[in-house]
Amino acid sequence: MRTTRFAAAAAVAASAALVLAACGDDDGGATAEPEDVDAADFEEGTTMAELAEAGSITIGTKFDQPLFGLRGPSGDPEGFDVEIGKIIAAKLGIAEDDIEWVETQSANREPYIQDGRVDIVVATYTINDDRKEVVDFAGPYYEAGQMIMVRADEEEIEGPDDLAGKSVCSVEGSTPAENIRTNYPDANLELFGAYSDCLEPLRQGQVDALTTDNVILAGYVSESPDDFKLVGEQFTEEPYGIGLQKDDDAFRDWINDVLEESYDDGSWEAAWEATAGEVLDTPEPPAVDRY
Amino acid sequence: MDAVVSNFDLYWQGFRMTLVLTLISAVAALVLGTLLAACRVSPVVSLRWFGATYVELVRNVPLTILFFFFIFVAPQIGIRTPSFFVSACVALSVYTAAFVCEAVRSGINSVGVGQAEAARSIGLTFTQTLQLIVLPQAFRTVVPPLINIFIALTKNTSVAGGFAVTELFAIGRRLANANPADVIPVLVGIGVCYLILTIPSGILANWVERKVAFAR
Numbered sequence: 001m002r003t004t005r006f007a008a009a010a011a012v013a014a015s016a017a018l019v020l021a022a023c024g025d026d027d028g029g030a031t032a033e034p035e036d037v038d039a040a041d042f043e044e045g046t047t048m049a050e051l052a053e054a055g056s057i058t059i060g061t062k063f064d065q066p067l068f069g070l071r072g073p074s075g076d077p078e079g080f081d082v083e084i085g086k087i088i089a090a091k092l093g094i095a096e097d098d099i100e101w102v103e104t105q106s107a108n109r110e111p112y113i114q115d116g117r118v119d120i121v122v123a124t125y126t127i128n129d130d131r132k133e134v135v136d137f138a139g140p141y142y143e144a145g146q147m148i149m150v151r152a153d154e155e156e157i158e159g160p161d162d163l164a165g166k167s168v169c170s171v172e173g174s175t176p177a178e179n180i181r182t183n184y185p186d187a188n189l190e191l192f193g194a195y196s197d198c199l200e201p202l203r204q205g206q207v208d209a210l211t212t213d214n215v216i217l218a219g220y221v222s223e224s225p226d227d228f229k230l231v232g233e234q235f236t237e238e239p240y241g242i243g244l245q246k247d248d249d250a251f252r253d254w255i256n257d258v259l260e261e262s263y264d265d266g267s268w269e270a271a272w273e274a275t276a277g278e279v280l281d282t283p284e285p286p287a288v289d290r291y
Numbered sequence: 292m293d294a295v296v297s298n299f300d301l302y303w304q305g306f307r308m309t310l311v312l313t314l315i316s317a318v319a320a321l322v323l324g325t326l327l328a329a330c331r332v333s334p335v336v337s338l339r340w341f342g343a344t345y346v347e348l349v350r351n352v353p354l355t356i357l358f359f360f361f362i363f364v365a366p367q368i369g370i371r372t373p374s375f376f377v378s379a380c381v382a383l384s385v386y387t388a389a390f391v392c393e394a395v396r397s398g399i400n401s402v403g404v405g406q407a408e409a410a411r412s413i414g415l416t417f418t419q420t421l422q423l424i425v426l427p428q429a430f431r432t433v434v435p436p437l438i439n440i441f442i443a444l445t446k447n448t449s450v451a452g453g454f455a456v457t458e459l460f461a462i463g464r465r466l467a468n469a470n471p472a473d474v475i476p477v478l479v480g481i482g483v484c485y486l487i488l489t490i491p492s493g494i495l496a497n498w499v500e501r502k503v504a505f506a507r
Contacts, residue, residue, distance in 0.1 A: 107464055110471040134472045172452070172461045173468035190375060191461060193453030200363040201455075206375070 037093035047244075047251040051119060052092045059085040060104030060118035060243075064194055066219030067276040068124050077101050081122040083271035084141055084242070084259075088120065091258045106174055110134050113243050120255070121243035124213065126175050127289070136248060137241030138255035141268070143286045144213040145234025146176045149220060151202060152229050157209055159232035163187035166208040169198035176212045179236055195220075203227055213238050215276060222279040239286060256288045294473035295480040298466055305462030306484050312379060312448040312458055313488070317441050319384035324391025329421055331396050342392065350389035354447055357382045358454050375455035383451070387444045394436040398429030431503040438496035442489045449485075459484050 042049035051057050061069035061081045068079040076082075082101070089099050104112050104123045112118045113135045124144070127137045150157050157166060164186035170177040172191035180187055190207050192198055198210040199220060210217065214234055221228050242255055262268040263285040272282055295302070330342035349357070361382040362375060372378045402425050410420040452460030463481035467474045 107467050107474075111474055130469070131471050169455075172457070173464040173466075177465075178469065190455040191457065191465075192455050197363075197454070201366075204366040206366060206371075 034090045034093050034095045043250070047248055048092060048254055051094070055094060056098040056100060057089050057092065057094050058100045058102055058118045060102045060109065060112050060121040060123055061085060062105070062123045063103040064196065065124055065216060066223070067215060067279060078275070080142070080272060080275040081124060083275055085122045087262050087267055087271065088255060088258055106171070109243060113245060124240055125243050126238040127241040134246060135243045136246050136252050137243055138252045139241035139259060139288060140239035140286045141242065141259050142240045144215050144238040144240060146179060146211060146236040146238065147214040147217055147234055148231050149210045149217040149228050150208065150231055152227055154208070157231055160184055160235050163209060169202060169207040169210045170212060171195055174212065175238065180211060215280065218279045253290070256290055259288055292473070292476050294466060294470035295476050301462050301466065302480060302484060305457065305459035308456065308458040309445070309448050310488065312383065312451060312456065313445045315380050316383035316387060317444055319380065320387035320391050320444070323384060323388035325395055327388060327392035328395035328399060331392065332399055334417060346389045346392055349386060354382070354386050354450050357386050358450055362454050379451040379454060379456045383444065383447060387440060390440045391437065394433045394440060395429060398433035399425055401432050402428045434500050434503060435496060438492055442492055445488050445492070446485060
């Protein structure tokens, strides 16, 4: 019985991945065509001029985050973060095919930016003060928030305050785990290497809840609506920003301009609707923070 | 550097967990591995077959896959442990036992066949021969390879860090993410902690080796 259910779940997950992959293929309309820009259009010596001159850009994103950055069977990552990356590249005159995608995980985002292995990072990257000391952030281009996901038949947990004495799954080193550790110390944290590792233990009852940003959880609920549900409200604010080299103010201002433009001309909304919009409502784009 | 000093308590917590994982798994693997080695040299064909299958299956599969099996798959087929920590110990012991078995078996084979024949001729059973005559001699020769295996085990415990056991490696990831400016010192600190465990093991091994050395 259990095996059948698992097989069914695997089938659902696989078909969801196929659906996602399929949208990736036919949503070409959502992605901005590369603009006809000349390196000379940018002030000499700026990062924009260098990238436009080189005709290629290296972007760090997640490869395991449904709806935001998920690498499917095609080999290219797909999701909202990826679309934002494409919008920025297009404004530099760089075509989709000339973007090099590099997997950045939570732990290696800052080092990759600092030593120049990536030009920018668009990877569900929460802007916070510790990180601002080593890298700079453009954006935010989306505001997520921490939520709780439980088994569909769970009745006791309705919000973060009910987590006391329950085992809560998350990822070691992540902001959501840190938040639970600090603000809800009575919850028993079980920390894995990836959020997807929490799904089977949650389904099997080895843990009682999974907590992280709402957007990630929404992806899981959409894959197995019979097994999981979200409870309560968002209880944190996680502004997602675009990470870049510290003190590259010209580049940061320029990316902020690009984001604002994408809010106005509808390309931000189109990118959302082609990716995360499959599951989540389209939000108002957040105001860019030029700190 | 501050990140390392000010988080000393976390390092200590991770260090203890790594140590406990290593010790429990080492003892369990030593027992299980010796039993398996006994199976592999036993006169009973089905036991020999069992031992060989176990070793070939387990030592040729990556440890991470074993962790996936014991943590994600086993509960679905009804095999449950009280905590992820226990599952991690089981995965580590099962994996390491295959290597212990081969080391011990090679030790058993190094004991002159005349010893076993002499034991049999005075009427000892197979178990008695193994227990009283062969294994005590075999263990002396396998101390160096066994220590090698246990050093590998110490480092292998880091895999548990990805499976809900808060040992050194998991602490390393937590601190690296909390201190984006000090990632390198944090990870170097973790590396040093492993060295504190493994280098003395090597020295201990040399000492034990000298103590148990005998002329043959």
